[in-house]
Amino acid sequence: NLLASDVIWRNGRLATMSTQQKAPYGIIERHALIVRDKHIIAVTPEDQIPAQHPLQVDLQHRLVTPGLIDCHTHLVFGGDRAYEWEQRLNGVSYTEISQNGGGINATVRATREASPDTLLTLSQQRLRALMDEGVTTVEIKSGYGLDLINEEKQLRVAQQLARQNAVDISPTLLSAHTTPPEYRGRADAYIDLICEEILPQLWDKKLFESVDVFCESVGFSLAQSEKLFAAAHRLGIPVRGHMEQLSNLGGSQLVASYRGLSTDHIEHLDETGIQALAHSQTVAVLLPGAFYFLRETQRPPVEMLLQYHVPMAVASDFNPGTSPFASLRLAMNMACVQFGLTPEEAWLGVTRHAAQALNRQHSHGQLAAGFQANFSVWDAEKPVEIIYELGRNPLYQRVYQGHPTAKKPNEDAQ
Ligand SMILES: O=C(O)CC[C@@H]1NC(=O)NC1=O
Numbered sequence: 364n365l366l367a368s369d370v371i372w373r374n375g376r377l378a379t380m381s382t383q384q385k386a387p388y389g390i391i392e393r394h395a396l397i398v399r400d401k402h403i404i405a406v407t408p409e410d411q412i413p414a415q416h417p418l419q420v421d422l423q424h425r426l427v428t429p430g431l432i433d434c435h436t437h438l439v440f441g442g443d444r445a446y447e448w449e450q451r452l453n454g455v456s457y458t459e460i461s462q463n464g465g466g467i468n469a470t471v472r473a474t475r476e477a478s479p480d481t482l483l484t485l486s487q488q489r490l491r492a493l494m495d496e497g498v499t500t501v502e503i504k505s506g507y508g509l510d511l512i513n514e515e516k517q518l519r520v521a522q523q524l525a526r527q528n529a530v531d532i533s534p535t536l537l538s539a540h541t542t543p544p545e546y547r548g549r550a551d552a553y554i555d556l557i558c559e560e561i562l563p564q565l566w567d568k569k570l571f572e573s574v575d576v577f578c579e580s581v582g583f584s585l586a587q588s589e590k591l592f593a594a595a596h597r598l599g600i601p602v603r604g605h606m607e608q609l610s611n612l613g614g615s616q617l618v619a620s621y622r623g624l625s626t627d628h629i630e631h632l633d634e635t636g637i638q639a640l641a642h643s644q645t646v647a648v649l650l651p652g653a654f655y656f657l658r659e660t661q662r663p664p665v666e667m668l669l670q671y672h673v674p675m676a677v678a679s680d681f682n683p684g685t686s687p688f689a690s691l692r693l694a695m696n697m698a699c700v701q702f703g704l705t706p707e708e709a710w711l712g713v714t715r716h717a718a719q720a721l722n723r724q725h726s727h728g729q730l731a732a733g734f735q736a737n738f739s740v741w742d743a744e745k746p747v748e749i750i751y752e753l754g755r756n757p758l759y760q761r762v763y764q765g766h767p768t769a770k771k772p773n774e775d776a777q
């Protein structure tokens with residue numbers, strides 16, 4: 364039974380992405396959302412809505428989806444790597460660029476030099492771009508500070524972004540992104556610094572929800588990743604990893620063995636790794652932006668992941684070096700074009716499966732009773748339209764915890 368303060372959102376085409384609906388995208392016709400404060404309390408047939416209920420919103424047959432969830436970004440950083448990209452396109456080698464101080468450590472320098480306010484201003488613009496495409500939850504990693512002070516600085520900026528925006532932020536500690544200059548050649552000692560100081564101190568300050576590692580020939584070894592995961596496990600901290608991006612070190616099996624939240628990139632994932640994932644709740648996160656920007660050739664094993672029913676998510680991996688795209692819609696489009704996902708798989712990848720990657724599968728990513736009232740309203744009829752045509756932004760309205768954020772003045776809409 365309704366309360367006078369309940370809000371009824373009616374006449375929408377609901378793409379619920381819900382496990383409770385059998386139709387593609389969980390589409391359900393002639394139903395309304397009943398919102399009480401920050402939550403959806405029911406998805407109810409239109410003909411059961413009392414006509415005289417005081418608070419009703421007419422969605423005028425627009426498409427409604429869960430708010431999009433970008434479950435993998437490096438959104439907080441200083442500087443940019445545009446010139447480095449131009450050098451690469453002019454034939455300068457990676458090695459030469461990194462010998463000239465380019466690569467991740469160029470962004471580390473710029474991030475260490477940037478004040479918290481500068482980082483906040485820069486990151487706010489990037490977050491705004493995601494929100495304007497209907498994103499309501501964003502994961503944000505550290506990993507450009509690479510010492511206690513600057514890793515904390517990054518995570519506090521992420522925290523401030525959550526305070527000053529109608530958005531849900533999931534912060535991740537990625538101190539194990541690369542070895543900082545002062546630890547060059549001493550990666551093991553740097554891993555010890557993370558395990559003994561950075562991890563426990565920032566965990567005590569509740570500045571992150573999970574721990575991430577770049578497990579790669581140019582990153583940290585499987586043994587170093589395991590040492591980090593063991594330290595996280597001792598503190599009860601969930602883990603995830605950048606795994607099998609350029610080679611297969613067995614990283615996904617390690618994440619699965621710790622029942623980790625997600626394994627990300629996974630272009631070089633093999634059947635053994637997939638079998639391990641199939642026995643854990645770990646989500647396989649596809650990052651087509653990096654694949655595209657690095658002109659990689661090895662696609663992730665999407666068909667086999669589907670065969671083993673491993674949930675796949677799609678994320679922007681927004682970062683200045685390998686995926687400088689603040690657009691989750693572009694990532695969805697690339698996941699279909701480059702990796703062969705169907706539009707429905709791409710949509711599940713930024714809603715239900717992305718929520719699971721952030722340990723929010725019971726509260727986010729579906730239009731169903733008990734879920735947060737985070738949803739996006741589109742000037743469109745079918746979910747595929749949102750992925751198919753980029754450039755024009757069909758977002759009509761973004762609703763976060765039941766509150767509409769400013770409507771985009773769709774001046775051209777008839
Ligand atoms: O180049 C950068 O700034 C980050 C690269 C990015 N980080 C990672 O672990 N894999 C990547 O592609």
Ligand SMILES: [Fe+3]
Nearest residue numbers: 437605680682
């Ligand atoms: Fe990444």
